[in-house]
Amino acid sequence: MYLSSLRELALGSRLKALSDQFYQAVDEVYKACGAGIESRWFPVLRYLRDVGPTTVTDMALAIGQTHSAVSQLADRLVDAGMVVRQRDPQDGRRSVLALTGAGERALGALGPVWLAIRRGMTESLGPRGLALLEAIDGCEQALIERPLVAAILEQRARLSRAAVEIVPFEPGLREHFRRLNQQWLERYFRVEEVDSALFADPEGRVVDAGGAIFFALYAGEVVGTCALIRESEGVYELSKMGVDENYRGLGAGRKLLDEAIIEYHRRGGRELFLESNSRLDRALGMYERAGFVRQASVRPGSHYERADVYMIYRGP
Structure with a gap:
């Protein structure tokens, strides 16, 4: 029920x-x-x-x-x-x-x-x-x-003092990576085969392949996630950015994005890109404020059927 x-x-x-x-x-x-x-x-x-x-x-x-x-x-x-x-x-x-x-x-x-x-x-x-x-x-x-x-009000007062914390991937958080992304994918689009494959093996396809996965914690609750996927030597994709719709307004998405960009620089990356959809206005605005620039056409050989926006990171 x-x-x-x-x-x-x-x-x-x-x-x-x-x-x-x-x-x-x-x-x-x-x-x-x-x-x-x-x-x-x-x-x-x-x-x-x-x-x-x-x-x-x-x-x-x-x-x-x-x-x-x-x-x-x-x-x-x-x-x-x-x-x-x-x-x-x-x-x-x-x-x-x-x-x-x-x-x-x-x-x-x-x-x-x-x-x-x-x-x-x-x-x-x-x-x-x-x-x-x-x-x-x-x-x-x-x-x-x-x-x-x-x-309840006492708990609310405590939570008002809590800050969003970003942590790296660990096996115990694997299910949240699927849950948070599946939530927005099913709401706006559908879960494609490339998504399912990633959810089934995030360690092997992201972490062990030279990328990283981050999670946003709020008072111990997992409220957001994103992935930095290694596409090739020095080239990374920002992907699987998902924030629980019940925790919007805490700044979790921007903190995840900033952490992914910091990790990209730490790894000496030379190109960082993302693929998205024009329906996701709020997310696109956040990406632009962080330094991503929309390209004139979709990315050649795009991974996703839903992608109609291609952005490349140019820095703040």
């Missing part, structure tokens, strides 16, 4: 979808069993039965919902004849929610249905169901001890 690939970023959406699935299933069970309640009513009705008349504020705190949500739900339950609002006998200035006789009778007949729900959940989910309940317990306690907003 797509949302599962987003991990923590989609946690709320995944829990919402899972919650809706549980609500729908229990509503169907209630309907099939002739119960006169809805699954979303359960927390309020059950709490009132177990604890007694309660204010909306105390109810919201007890079941972990907002005051507004509980108040709206209480209005629906009043309309359904399950709950009544009445004056608090201990403080006449406020009202409390209380079960009506109809509410008491509806809940009183639900023991067998709730038992079936418990056992059905166990049968359907197996050990994962117990693990889910324990995980929810743990998450609820963790959020009490360390509120989520504060934790």
